[in-house]
Amino acid sequence: MADLSTLARPYAKAAFDYANENGVVNEWEDFLFVASMIVNDKSFHTLLDNPAVAAEHKSAALVDLYDTQVAGANDSAFKQSLSATRGHSNTNVSYPKVSTALSNFVNQLSEQERLALLPEVYEHYRRHKALSLKQLDAYVTTAYPLTDAQRETLQARLAASLNASVVIHESVDPSLLAGAMIKVGDKVIDDSMRGKLQQLKTQLTA
Incomplete structure (x- = not known):
């Protein structure tokens, strides 16, 4: 179903x-x-x-x-x-x-x-x-709070990539270790250290 x-x-x-x-x-x-x-x-x-x-x-x-x-x-x-x-x-x-x-x-x-x-x-x-307003919500989870400079850079990169105005919603999860997880709509980008370690583990045990 x-x-x-x-x-x-x-x-x-x-x-x-x-x-x-x-x-x-x-x-x-x-x-x-x-x-x-x-x-x-x-x-x-x-x-x-x-x-x-x-x-x-x-x-x-x-x-x-x-x-x-x-x-x-x-x-x-x-x-x-x-x-x-x-x-x-x-x-x-x-x-x-x-x-x-x-x-x-x-x-x-x-x-x-x-x-x-x-x-x-x-x-x-x-x-x-x-989408009709060319505005998207991006849910960003990081290991540490974003600085103003990091937030501005991330927002600019996402806006350019998605060709839309982006509103960032932030949360912090120390278990990510470093990097960030980004969710926009149904798409998830895992660029965290935890995610990379999990990928490495999967490759080594495959």
Whole structure:
């Protein structure tokens, strides 16, 4: 069976293509972000796994949570998370209720028993948006924190290689010993000392 990421790709592309053509990219991204949080919740997972609950009831519950907790709420945990993610300093930003097109998209996912894919759909959707803006996220893990000069050099090299604006997300893992691991989309570049030692070990034992 295909993995969740592979299954999610066509749904994410269809969602982004529609949203981009109709000027609602941010609205759909907001919904997919919150929907991802909802389906990852243990109690909602129980609902998804219950065969006695009709598909339309599952999708309706998801849409209703967004409409009440984000679009119709002055303040809520979902809205606080959404505002923080969007860089808003307060939760007074207004969000529209779920549109008919978005509701139909959720219904389609539910009918095909794919609501659990929403976190992966959201991640792929973000990548489509970033590519359309010529912006990519690069997740860089190093043995030691990057200096300003190293960060600037790495960012420039990645931007030139990928022909896009690059946003670097940094983390530190001393077990790498030296060097770095870089993840952009589905591609991983392991240039760490640990990775090179593992490659050498594999070659010697082959």
